[in-house]
Amino acid sequence: MLPAVAASAAHVRTGYRAAVEAGVAERLSGHGRPRAVVVAGVGASAVGGDMLAAVAGNGAPLPIVRLRSYQLPGWVGATDLVIAVSGSGSAEETLSVATQAVRRGCSLLGVGAPHSPLEAVATQASAPYVAVPVSGESRANLWLLATPLVVAAAGLRLAQADADLFERVAKSLEDMAHRCRPSSESFINPGKSLAMDLAESLPMIWGTSSVTSAAAYRLACQLHTNAKYPAIYGELPEADHNQVVAFDGPMAERDIFADTSGRALRLVVLRDVDEHPQVKRRREASVRLAHDRGVPVTELAAEGVHPLERMATLIGLADYASTYLALGYAIDPTPVSAITELKARISP
Numbered sequence: 378m379l380p381a382v383a384a385s386a387a388h389v390r391t392g393y394r395a396a397v398e399a400g401v402a403e404r405l406s407g408h409g410r411p412r413a414v415v416v417a418g419v420g421a422s423a424v425g426g427d428m429l430a431a432v433a434g435n436g437a438p439l440p441i442v443r444l445r446s447y448q449l450p451g452w453v454g455a456t457d458l459v460i461a462v463s464g465s466g467s468a469e470e471t472l473s474v475a476t477q478a479v480r481r482g483c484s485l486l487g488v489g490a491p492h493s494p495l496e497a498v499a500t501q502a503s504a505p506y507v508a509v510p511v512s513g514e515s516r517a518n519l520w521l522l523a524t525p526l527v528v529a530a531a532g533l534r535l536a537q538a539d540a541d542l543f544e545r546v547a548k549s550l551e552d553m554a555h556r557c558r559p560s561s562e563s564f565i566n567p568g569k570s571l572a573m574d575l576a577e578s579l580p581m582i583w584g585t586s587s588v589t590s591a592a593a594y595r596l597a598c599q600l601h602t603n604a605k606y607p608a609i610y611g612e613l614p615e616a617d618h619n620q621v622v623a624f625d626g627p628m629a630e631r632d633i634f635a636d637t638s639g640r641a642l643r644l645v646v647l648r649d650v651d652e653h654p655q656v657k658r659r660r661e662a663s664v665r666l667a668h669d670r671g672v673p674v675t676e677l678a679a680e681g682v683h684p685l686e687r688m689a690t691l692i693g694l695a696d697y698a699s700t701y702l703a704l705g706y707a708i709d710p711t712p713v714s715a716i717t718e719l720k721a722r723i724s725p
């Protein structure tokens with residue numbers, strides 16, 4: 378998994394080139410804006426939808442809906458764009474949605490493995506398809522799958538994203554890869570030190586904007602799949618209306634992992650420069666509340682100007698930390714046997 382994480386910068390460059398070669402921006406800008414954009418995908422392939430929505434931001438002139446299931450909502454029709462993303466090109470939920478989109482006459486854009494069932498659906502519908510050279514698990518190819526979606530957002534004029542931006546993002550992921558390289562010791566390696574913070578804890582991971590919430594969800598999912606580890610995802614302000622009460626609960630009072638004193642619960646807050654002023658106040662107050670109750674807190678700040686750069690700093694770190702946490706527990710980060718077994722159990 379570590380080599381795949383280290384390849385993130387290369388994946389941004391390859392994903393960008395693939396999207397440009399497939400003419401994504403031109404093909405999407407040629408039709409005028411759709412009424413709504415639906416991004417369909419599950420697991421790691423769905424994260425690009427969160428990233429697209431975050432780069433488009435709150436001021437987006439149309440709804441951007443993330444769909445992580447089988448059925449296209451009834452309101453979706455011919456004036457809408459459905460973007461179907463699947464690393465393998467064969468996730469049943471995504472294929473089901475892509476097929477319904479074609480049947481309803483929606484515009485379709487596919488992103489995923491070449492020569493896959495998803496490519497066949499797109500090709501048969503004469504829809505654009507960005508074939509990216511996915512190798513192994515989709516989560517190890519996030520940037521190959523997500524970068525074309527940001528190119529699509531730029532094509533739809535939902536975000537500013539040019540070649541320079543993708544190069545800056547690639548450089549920032551390279552920088553993270555250097556700082557998190559295996560030979561670098563924990564005290565200067567942010568990936569290892571975050572893994573040490575998370576170890577022996579039940580992390581409650583909060584985003585404070587669409588940018589850092591996308592990264593928070595990615596961190597939680599990477600903890601599950603790489604480290605086979607539980608985590609609770611939340612975002613402010615919503616988490617202040619429910620999850621915050623866990624600061625007073627049993628997980629905050631004792632360490633379920635050991636007989637030693639200490640606390641299981643840990644609050645992990647992913648900060649952003651672009652927070653609603655009330656969310657900023659809520660974040661500061663929540664962190665103080667956690668401190669007052671002795672709940673340990675890890676605060677991480679997204680760095681950069683463009684939302685994609687800010688997501689890259691946190692996602693790059695999340696990918697390393699989750700892999701180092703797995704390795705710290707002597708767990709192989711790559712296999713996901715529970716998912717494989719589950720798929721086998723429901724296969725006809």
Ligand SMILES: O=P(O)(O)OC[C@H]1O[C@@H](O)[C@@H](O)[C@@H](O)[C@@H]1O
Pocket residue numbers: 419420421422423462463464465466467468471514515516713716
């Ligand atoms: O990413 P695709 O291939 O669409 O598959 C969807 C998801 O399937 C799951 O069961 C896992 O394997 C995920 O890593 C993957 O993202």
